[in-house]
Amino acid sequence: MAKAKLRQILAADKGKVPYLEKQKKLQKEARKRKRLQDEKEEDEKMEVDGEWESESDGDEDDSEEEDDERVIDMSKLEDSDSESEDDDEEEEDEDEDEEDEEEETEKPRNGILKSSKATTAADKDEDEEDEEDEEDIPLSEISEEDQDPEADIIPRQKLTIDNHSALLASHASFALPIKKSTPFSLHHTIITSAPVEIKDVHDDLTRELAFYTQALDAAKQGRALLLAEGAPFTRPTDYFAEMVKSEEHMGKIKEKIKEQAAMKQASADAKRQRDLKKFGKQVQVARLQERQKEKREMLDKINVLKRKRAGADMGDENEGDPFDIAIEKASKATGREGREKRGPNAKRQKKNEKFGYGGRKKFAKSGDAASSGDLSGFNSKGMKKNSFGSGKKAKAPRLGKSKRQGARR
Amino acid sequence: MSAVLKSVTDARSTKSKEESTADATSGADKKFRQRVLILSSRGVTYRQRHLLQDLTSLLPHSRKDSKLDTKSKLFQLNELADLYNCNNILFFEARKREDLYMWMSNPPNGPTVKFHVQNLHTMEELHFSGNCLKGSRPILSFDKNFEEKPYLKVVKELMVQAFGVPKGARKSKPFVDHVMSFTVADGKVWIRCYQICEAEVGKKDADEDEEEKKKAKKSGRSQTDISLLEIGPRLVLTPIIIQEGSFGGPIIYENKEYVSPNVLRAEYRNKRAQKFNVRSAQKVGREIKKKALRLDKHRIGGGGGKDWEELQAGLKDLFQDE
Numbered sequence: 001m002a003k004a005k006l007r008q009i010l011a012a013d014k015g016k017v018p019y020l021e022k023q024k025k026l027q028k029e030a031r032k033r034k035r036l037q038d039e040k041e042e043d044e045k046m047e048v049d050g051e052w053e054s055e056s057d058g059d060e061d062d063s064e065e066e067d068d069e070r071v072i073d074m075s076k077l078e079d080s081d082s083e084s085e086d087d088d089e090e091e092e093d094e095d096e097d098e099e100d101e102e103e104e105t106e107k108p109r110n111g112i113l114k115s116s117k118a119t120t121a122a123d124k125d126e127d128e129e130d131e132e133d134e135e136d137i138p139l140s141e142i143s144e145e146d147q148d149p150e151a152d153i154i155p156r157q158k159l160t161i162d163n164h165s166a167l168l169a170s171h172a173s174f175a176l177p178i179k180k181s182t183p184f185s186l187h188h189t190i191i192t193s194a195p196v197e198i199k200d201v202h203d204d205l206t207r208e209l210a211f212y213t214q215a216l217d218a219a220k221q222g223r224a225l226l227l228a229e230g231a232p233f234t235r236p237t238d239y240f241a242e243m244v245k246s247e248e249h250m251g252k253i254k255e256k257i258k259e260q261a262a263m264k265q266a267s268a269d270a271k272r273q274r275d276l277k278k279f280g281k282q283v284q285v286a287r288l289q290e291r292q293k294e295k296r297e298m299l300d301k302i303n304v305l306k307r308k309r310a311g312a313d314m315g316d317e318n319e320g321d322p323f324d325i326a327i328e329k330a331s332k333a334t335g336r337e338g339r340e341k342r343g344p345n346a347k348r349q350k351k352n353e354k355f356g357y358g359g360r361k362k363f364a365k366s367g368d369a370a371s372s373g374d375l376s377g378f379n380s381k382g383m384k385k386n387s388f389g390s391g392k393k394a395k396a397p398r399l400g401k402s403k404r405q406g407a408r409r
Numbered sequence: 410m411s412a413v414l415k416s417v418t419d420a421r422s423t424k425s426k427e428e429s430t431a432d433a434t435s436g437a438d439k440k441f442r443q444r445v446l447i448l449s450s451r452g453v454t455y456r457q458r459h460l461l462q463d464l465t466s467l468l469p470h471s472r473k474d475s476k477l478d479t480k481s482k483l484f485q486l487n488e489l490a491d492l493y494n495c496n497n498i499l500f501f502e503a504r505k506r507e508d509l510y511m512w513m514s515n516p517p518n519g520p521t522v523k524f525h526v527q528n529l530h531t532m533e534e535l536h537f538s539g540n541c542l543k544g545s546r547p548i549l550s551f552d553k554n555f556e557e558k559p560y561l562k563v564v565k566e567l568m569v570q571a572f573g574v575p576k577g578a579r580k581s582k583p584f585v586d587h588v589m590s591f592t593v594a595d596g597k598v599w600i601r602c603y604q605i606c607e608a609e610v611g612k613k614d615a616d617e618d619e620e621e622k623k624k625a626k627k628s629g630r631s632q633t634d635i636s637l638l639e640i641g642p643r644l645v646l647t648p649i650i651i652q653e654g655s656f657g658g659p660i661i662y663e664n665k666e667y668v669s670p671n672v673l674r675a676e677y678r679n680k681r682a683q684k685f686n687v688r689s690a691q692k693v694g695r696e697i698k699k700k701a702l703r704l705d706k707h708r709i710g711g712g713g714g715k716d717w718e719e720l721q722a723g724l725k726d727l728f729q730d731e
Contacts, residue, residue, distance in 0.1 A: 010441075015597055029688050087517055136509070149560060160663050160664070160665035161558075161660055161661065161662055161663040161727055162560060162662050162663070163491075163661040163662065164559045166653060166659075166661040167559035167560050167562070167563055167651065167661055167662060168559050168562070169521070170563060170651075170661065171517075171520075171522045171559065171562050171563045173519070174515050174518075174519040174520065174566065174570075175566045176441055176566070176569065176570065184413070185576060186440070186441060187569070188546055188547065188548050188549055188574075188585075189548075189549045189550075189551060189569055189573060189575060190549065190551065191550075191551045191552075191553055191555070192550070192552055192553045192558065193553065194528075195552060195553040195557065195593075196552045196553070196554065196556045196593075196594070198591050198594045198595075201594050201595040207594070207599075210592070210594075211590055211592055211599065212603070212637060213599045214550055214552065214590050214592060214636065215550050215603045215637055216603075216636075217550070218548055218549075218588055218590065218638050219548060219549030219550075219588045219603070219605045219635055219637065220635055222548040222585065223585075223605070223635065226585060232583045232584055232585075233584065233585050233655045234584065234607055235542065235545075235584040235586055239584070240544065241542055241582060242542075242543045242544075243540050243541065243542060243543055244447050244466050244532075244540060244542070244640065245469060245532060245540045245640075246543050249532075249533070250540060252536075253536050253537070253538055254498065254538075256536045257536075257538065266639050318533055381432040382545065
């Protein structure tokens with residue numbers, strides 16, 4: 001039966017959806033009729049009663065009859081006519097076991113249910129009972145579509161396999177026997193009390209936080225359980241052993257962390273600097289203005305003094321020295337600037353003397369009694385060294401050892 | 410009929426009772442023996458290889474084997490597991506140097522789950538500061554969602570056996586310093602690994618709630634703060650199918666929401682190709698329109714003549730094709 005239904009569903013999926021409703025109705029009617037027939041037969045059988053094997057032959061006939069009836073029903077439909085016939089033929093070929101199973105499902109129906117509405121709900125219960133009873137059929141052959149025929153009719157949905165009974169059976173076959181009495185230190189598994197719900201899986205922060213809290217809870221619980229059992233938990237500080245990440249790896253990580261911290265620091269500094277720059281520019285402008293103001297004041301003072309001097313003695317040609325002195329008096333507070341105004345430096349003074357800056361230029365270079373008598377420029381050693389080009393130049397003094405070594409290189 | 414049923418049920422109940430009593434006596438001190446065979450197929454990238462390395466370093470009860478040559482005859486793995494006395498297999502199948510599938514099985518007859526591995530990040534590239542002892546036993550933290558659906562139940566049981574280091578395993582250390590968390594979100598299993606950091610609570614706090622401290626002492630707990638540091642690696646697994654046998658047998662679960670990466674890539678490429686197709690079609694259309702309007706003939710000096718006839722014929726052909 002299961003296959004026939006599946007085929008129909010598939011056919012419906014292929015694009016015969018509009019006929020689906022009609023088809024279902026007709027199927028239901030067929031089922032009803034079947035049931036009525038069964039009731040009659042059932043009554044007869046119950047009187048006879050016996051083992052399943054003896055019944056099975058008769059039942060086969062019954063089922064064939066039912067099938068025939070159904071074919072007639074189906075023939076009213078435009079679509080799945082031929083298919084259903086095929087299916088029925090196939091079914092006959094199938095094991096007898098399966099048909100036994102069908103009978104069992106149909107028996108309780110006769111007794112309890114007559115309305116077609118409640119059939120689906122009842123189907124589930126019965127199937128569950130069946131699964132307990134049957135042993136010859138591999139669990140995997142019972143598919144979910146058997147249990148709930150109307151669940152998967154939605155068109156375009158991919159047919160999925162989710163065989164609950166088989167899954168549970170296989171789970172039971174290999175699961176570790178963990179009970180409440182088994183000590184926690186044996187299995188180390190903790191299941192959260194409430195399912196973890198994450199609003200938006202693609203939001204990294206919330207997702208990771210959910211994982212973190214889940215793990216943290218587990219760690220706390222596990223720690224409590226282990227300590228209660230007296231199992232070791234904390235690693236003693238003097239217990240050294242190989243770690244999952246090697247020293248080298250941890251070093252790399254540390255470097256990375258440091259680098260990141262430095263980057264952060266640098267960016268923060270840069271930001272501060274930028275802010276300061278904005279502020280600093282204002283400061284700089286203010287300072288420049290102040291300087292200029294000072295300068296202006298200074299010039300004003302000088303001008304004032306100049307005018308005063310000019311008013312006091314007009315005809316004086318030698319203005320330099322007295323002016324300087326007066327300036328010094330006016331700006332004693334400034335200090336340094338005053339010194340420069342004292343006049344030309346010593347060299348200039350000498351040159352002025354020699355080459356003339358004011359005064360008589362004639363015969364300045366000619367010798368006189370004093371100059372010829374002056375022997376300060378004479379050096380007897382100098383005369384010996386370089387006279388007549390005798391070849392021997394003065395030897396340079398021998399340098400220190402380190403200098404000599406250094407020179408070689 | 411009923412008698413038979415009764416006898417069968419009776420026999421069954423007695424059987425189950427026997428089993429339960431046997432479990433109660435032997436279960437208490439019975440050790441769980443687990444050994445995991447970890448291996449990959451050929452053609453793994455360095456990242457996938459590093460993941461394998463990470464897993465083997467986290468699981469002291471694992472046995473790493475050389476790459477498997479075949480991708481089609483996976484049942485050979487059962488023999489291999491038998492050879493190494495392993496009762497769990499983690500097989501990483503790499504395809505096209507980008508997709509990674511993880512097979513998790515419980516040979517010889519347990520179920521097999523095939524996962525698609527996404528968002529793979531190894532310890533090496535993650536730079537997490539957490540670290541733990543090599544071979545210490547993890548606490549496995551499971552989401553409650555694992556209990557809700559039968560297929561997740563199977564997945565969970567497989568993970569418990571593969572990732573849970575059994576007590577007294579050969580290379581395991583007696584202390585517990587990390588947690589592995591498995592969470593179901595968005596139809597996928599997310600795996601994380603954290604180090605447990607314990608820190609004594611400062612004395613100030615202890616003075617304030619001395620009563621609590623006393624309570625804690627009674628219960629055998631000292632005042633510690635527990636925090637976690639992530640170790641790595643990170644994985645997201647999408648279950649694809651569950652088979653009843655080990656690398657064989659009927660499929661008892663199939664994920665309909667799973668879309669193969671190949672399909673996704675093909676779709677993406679098609680989408681991009683569509684752009685070009687539309688543009689080239691427009692180009693042809695424009696050309697036809699131009700010729701129909703004789704725009705290129707205007708300059709030369711009026712339509713008609715030989716060119717015009719040719720064009721007409723060409724257009725006729727074009728429309729006949731369509």
